[in-house]
Amino acid sequence: MNANKQLWEKGDFTKLADCMRQSGDELVERIGVAAGEQVLDLGCGDGTTALPAATRGADVTGVDIAANLVAAGQGRAQAAGLNNITFEEGDASDLAGIADDRFDRVVSVFGAMFAPRPDDVAREMVRVTKPGGTIVMGNWIPGDPTLVAQILKTSAAYTPPPPEGFVSPMLWGNEDKVRERFAAAGIPDDHVACERDIFTFRRDCPPGDFLDLFLNFYGLTMNAVEAADREGKGEALRAELSFLFDSQNVSSDPSTTEIPAAFLRVTVKKPG
Template sequence: MSVLATNPNQALWEKGDFTQLAACMRESGDALIDAIDVKPGMEVLDLGCGDGTTALPAARRGASVLGVDIARNLVAAGNARAQAAGLANLRFQEGDASWLDGLADSSFDLVVSIFGAMFAPRPLDTAKEMVRVTRPGGRIVMGNWIPGDSTLVARVLQICATYTPPPPEGFVSPVTWGQESMVRDRFAAAGIADDRIACKRATYTFRHAGSPSRFLSIFRDFYGPTMNAFEAAAKNGREGDLQAELETLFEAENRSTSGGTEIPATYLKVIVQV
């Protein structure tokens, strides 16, 4: 599958190593797949799949799963995880969520994208592509971070934005996918009736054995948006300010009482009946 050369996301997500953060998301990924009732024999597309936080649980439940991600390092990591788990019904390949040129119409019973397709640069095209590759009677399930939300990831993205240069003209913020009105407009443009779109707030929990400060170091060293913010802050002599602001956030959001880190984050769960 080819990828548009102008897509800026490939450099962003290949810059770090999202597998380091994904390791703190496994339990919630498994619970999410349980909640959306993935069954044996289903054809599933996991879009913006990373290294398989939801793709592997779906395959373990007997579905035939294709993971698609813009980052080649994450595709390689996903295929390695699938092979190590002995999951012949799971494969990963490179692709752009807004231009799924190698995937046929009506190919999947379920399209899943948890904090993935929301980062694709052309949201209208992304919604149309998700609808196009889903079979009539199938479902699309998205998890999207919510703009202005007070919990972890939305605040991390908000804080980092204050330390980085303004985005280029025409940039559409990924967190607009966390606004119900925008979700409905985008799927309406893709031909989905409003009564076939359901949105509700849900919680995704990050778990890490170390302290909140150690958990923050994963974001700082391996998560593309945070890495960019620290690089920009360092150029302006503000790296310490960014570190302090994020440390305060991570400490305040930690719910663990056992010395580790357990941080819930609110997201918008979107279910579209095609």
């Protein structure tokens, strides 16, 4: 099986996505998705940003490599009564079957950054965007002190080294690398804008219970826990992550969790 597909079909990311709904809706509002737009949500999961875009009247296509998340997105759209959104399986590195210049807006929030062959990802996003259209990416920032970057950094310390030729997905959070990749895809530098933004995870439970969702349902941390347990280091990993979640929680109510995480918001205008 495709290793990336296997990773994102592991566990059940919908459990985490439930903590991201409000921020997903706020981000769609912030980037200005409008009625009548043709929107591609790439690495859409179960629709955290795709459904809010459709609710605002856009015609949305959600693409994800994980079959279970595509099915979950279809179920959420049906339950919401949205007939202007479709979900399908696909690889952000190779959007076979999607025509050139099709979408007014391509959105990928913590999705396409994890696809292999990042240069191909940039070229494919540019290819399927209409001239004059917009690409928006949300990418976690390497080394950032906030939650997700620290989860990934901590997990990596307990995981075997990646195979030769592996390109870290966190490089999508490096502005220079983003500009380099889109330049190779034909986008002038002055058509690329990057800014730091915040995505907040919210859950009606204590931080320890929120951590359990990552340990039990998020493929990247599940792999780290399995590797750490094999080396007799599982408790050390859990202790590091527990401290991280407790220290990053900004909720004044001990029975709830609210943790902001910084990301790089990338906006690309395809020349008309």
